[in-house]
Amino acid sequence: MKETNGKVMIKLNDNTLLKTDALINGEWVPSDNGDLLPVKNPATGDVITQVSKSSANQTKMAIEAAAIAMQDWKTLAAKTRANLLKAWFELMIEHQEDLAKIMTAEQGKPLAESRGEVAYGAAFIEWFGEQAKRIDGDIIPAPSHDKRIVCIKQPVGVVAAITPWNFPNAMIARKAAPALAVGCSIVIKPASETPLSALAMGELALRAGIPKGVINILAGNSSEIGGEMTSNDIVRKLTFTGSTVIGKLLEAQCASTMKKTSMELGGNAPFIVFEDADIDAAVSGAMISKYRNSGQTCVCSNRILLHDSIYDEFLEKFVSATKALTIGNGVEDHISIGPLINEKAVRDVDELVQSSVSSGAEVICGGGPHQLGSCFYQPTILKNVSRDMPVFRNEIFGPVAPLVRFSTESEAISLANDTEFGLAAYFYTRDIGRVWRVSEALDYGIVGINEGIISNEMAPFGGVKESGSGREGSKYGVDDYLEIKYVLMGGLDR
Numbered sequence: 001m002k003e004t005n006g007k008v009m010i011k012l013n014d015n016t017l018l019k020t021d022a023l024i025n026g027e028w029v030p031s032d033n034g035d036l037l038p039v040k041n042p043a044t045g046d047v048i049t050q051v052s053k054s055s056a057n058q059t060k061m062a063i064e065a066a067a068i069a070m071q072d073w074k075t076l077a078a079k080t081r082a083n084l085l086k087a088w089f090e091l092m093i094e095h096q097e098d099l100a101k102i103m104t105a106e107q108g109k110p111l112a113e114s115r116g117e118v119a120y121g122a123a124f125i126e127w128f129g130e131q132a133k134r135i136d137g138d139i140i141p142a143p144s145h146d147k148r149i150v151c152i153k154q155p156v157g158v159v160a161a162i163t164p165w166n167f168p169n170a171m172i173a174r175k176a177a178p179a180l181a182v183g184c185s186i187v188i189k190p191a192s193e194t195p196l197s198a199l200a201m202g203e204l205a206l207r208a209g210i211p212k213g214v215i216n217i218l219a220g221n222s223s224e225i226g227g228e229m230t231s232n233d234i235v236r237k238l239t240f241t242g243s244t245v246i247g248k249l250l251e252a253q254c255a256s257t258m259k260k261t262s263m264e265l266g267g268n269a270p271f272i273v274f275e276d277a278d279i280d281a282a283v284s285g286a287m288i289s290k291y292r293n294s295g296q297t298c299v300c301s302n303r304i305l306l307h308d309s310i311y312d313e314f315l316e317k318f319v320s321a322t323k324a325l326t327i328g329n330g331v332e333d334h335i336s337i338g339p340l341i342n343e344k345a346v347r348d349v350d351e352l353v354q355s356s357v358s359s360g361a362e363v364i365c366g367g368g369p370h371q372l373g374s375c376f377y378q379p380t381i382l383k384n385v386s387r388d389m390p391v392f393r394n395e396i397f398g399p400v401a402p403l404v405r406f407s408t409e410s411e412a413i414s415l416a417n418d419t420e421f422g423l424a425a426y427f428y429t430r431d432i433g434r435v436w437r438v439s440e441a442l443d444y445g446i447v448g449i450n451e452g453i454i455s456n457e458m459a460p461f462g463g464v465k466e467s468g469s470g471r472e473g474s475k476y477g478v479d480d481y482l483e484i485k486y487v488l489m490g491g492l493d494r
C-alpha cells in the first residue's frame, strides 16, 4: 500500500483494475450528481478510495442498455457465449493476486482466503460457460397422434443482482455467470462496502470481449439503485444475496411487476457432533465452518450441538484450536482471522454475546471486541447455551461459537430444526443409518456430513424456509434465469 492524497492506495501489478466509476453500457461513467462513496479498509479504518455513487436515473440507463445488449447476446451461439465466459474465467485466474489484494483491502478477509474466493468465483464462470451448451429442451408425448409438445428454454430477460460484502467476487460470479450463459444481460449493484472487487471484475469482463451493455455495475445507495431495479418492468428477474429482512422487502417490491426472484438469505447452521464421530475431524470441520471469513458467511456454523459423551473432549480440542488462531490485518502473512466488516458488525455481535451471557451462557474464551482495532472481535466460545438465548436464535455473523449439549438423536434434530432459517446444516457421524435418517430429517437446503465446507460451483447452493428460494451453482443454477416455453405443434397428420 502507498499513500496518495490522503488515500491509501492498493499496490497492484495492474493498477488499471482499480476502477472507481460505474460500468454502464461498456463505458466507465462518473456519478451524474457528483456523489462519492468512500471505500474503507476495515483492518485499518483507512479510506482506500472513493467510488462514484450512481443515481436511480443512471440505474435506469443501465437497465435500458442491458435490454438492448441482450437482443444480440441471446442470439449468439451458445458456444460463442461459452468461449467469452471462458476468456473471462481465464482473466480472473491470471489476475487472481490483484483481485485478492483488492478484496482483502476492502473486505478484510486474509489474503489466502481472498485468493481462494477469486478461484471460487472464477470456477462459477468456467462452470456456467460450459453449461451454456447444455440448455436442452424437451419433446413430450401429446394427447393425440397429430400433435407434439415441444418445450424450449429461453433467457428470462434483463437480470438485476444485488450482492453482499462478505463474498465480493464469488457472489457476483455465481449470479452473472448463469445469467450470461443462458443469454440474459445483467445489472449489478455490489455492496457499498466492497465495490472495488465488482468493478475490477467488470473491467476483466470487458477485456474478455463480453459485449458492451451485457454486464453493468453500479455502486451506491440501496434505495435508489435497488428501488429502480425492483420497480423497472424491463427487469424480469432479481437475484439477491443478503439478509432475510432485506430479502423480504425486495420480494415485496418485485411483486408489483411479477419479477422472478431468487433469494439467498440468512442462515443459522447447526453443526452436530454425534457420539460415534471422529472428534479430530469434527474439530477441524468446526474450525473452518465457524471461522471462515471471521464467521461472516451465511453457512457458518452458528450453533455447535454436542453429544454428552463427547462434549468434554470436543470442547478441549476446539478451545485449543481456537486459541491458536492468529488475528490481524489480512494482508500480513499467517493471519487466520481478519476484522469484521465494520464497527456496527462488532457491536451487533457483541450484543448477541453479552445478552446471551446475561441469560446464563458461559464464556470459555474471547467474549468481546479485540484490542487490535475497532473492527476486530475475539474468537469466542460460549458454553451452556440454550434454545431461548440470542446466540441460538439469531445469525451471529462473527467469530462466536455457541456450544449446546444433547443426549439423543431426536433431541439433536429438534434443536437443529428449531429456527426459521434453513440454509446449511452439518453433522459428524460414522453410522450410515444415521447419515440417511438425519440428512432427511434436517429442514435445510444443504447438508454437510463429516465436512465443514460444502460450497463449490458443481453443487446447488440455496436454502429453505426463511433462508430463501432458488439454487445457485450446479446444473440447477441456470433454471432461475430461464423461462420454459411450451410450443404445441398440431396438424402433423395432414
Ligand code: SIN
Binding pocket: 166, 167, 170, 241, 264, 296, 297, 298, 299, 455, 461
Ligand atoms: C454466503 O455466505 O452467502 C455464501 C457462502 C458460500 O458461498 O460458501
